[in-house]
Amino acid sequence: MKIWLLAATIALSAGNALGHEAKPHASKGVDYSKAEDTPFGRAADPRKAKRTIRVEMTDQMRFHPGQITVKRGEIVRFVPANKGQVMHEMVLGTMDELKKHAEMMKKHPEMEHDEPHMAHVAPGKQGVMGWQFTKAGQFFYGCLIPGHFDAGMIGKITVTHERNVK
Numbered sequence: 001m002k003i004w005l006l007a008a009t010i011a012l013s014a015g016n017a018l019g020h021e022a023k024p025h026a027s028k029g030v031d032y033s034k035a036e037d038t039p040f041g042r043a044a045d046p047r048k049a050k051r052t053i054r055v056e057m058t059d060q061m062r063f064h065p066g067q068i069t070v071k072r073g074e075i076v077r078f079v080p081a082n083k084g085q086v087m088h089e090m091v092l093g094t095m096d097e098l099k100k101h102a103e104m105m106k107k108h109p110e111m112e113h114d115e116p117h118m119a120h121v122a123p124g125k126q127g128v129m130g131w132q133f134t135k136a137g138q139f140f141y142g143c144l145i146p147g148h149f150d151a152g153m154i155g156k157i158t159v160t161h162e163r164n165v166k
């Protein structure tokens with residue numbers, strides 16, 4: 001994942017150096033055609049989503065809704081909205097990955113990280129994140145800001161076997 005992000009950055013810089021205007025990229029400058037498959041799906045252009053799911057994040061350390069059901073193959077445009085007074089984030093993943101990541105955030109709270117499967121949202125703001133769920137199963141979204149995940153800031157995504165028909 002890191003490698004293609006770097007490659008995209010270099011390609012963009014080279015384009016600028018040659019005097020070309022950088023093409024307007026989708027959110028976060030992600031080239032979705034190069035999106036890497038993960039155990040929980042792949043980054044997708046939120047503009048291609050047929051469904052938008054607004055997820056509110058509160059200082060009570062909860063996501064609303066706290067459960068989401070999607071179909072395999074479906075592209076979802078998540079709009080995480082921070083209704084609280086402190087920073088929150090929505091990070092997609094397996095329970096294992098979220099737990100590991102939450103532990104890492106405790107050790108390195110200053111760590112800056114930004115990948116297509118996460119959105120950091122300041123108080124009163126909202127973000128956007130496009131994701132395609134390619135595998136059926138049980139996945140999760142969590143807020144990995146130290147203390148939030150442990151306080152129960154976690155939601156569940158069920159991806160059904162039924163394939164989404166375009």
Ligand SMILES: [Cu+2]
Nearest residue numbers: 088089143148
């Ligand atoms: Cu939070």
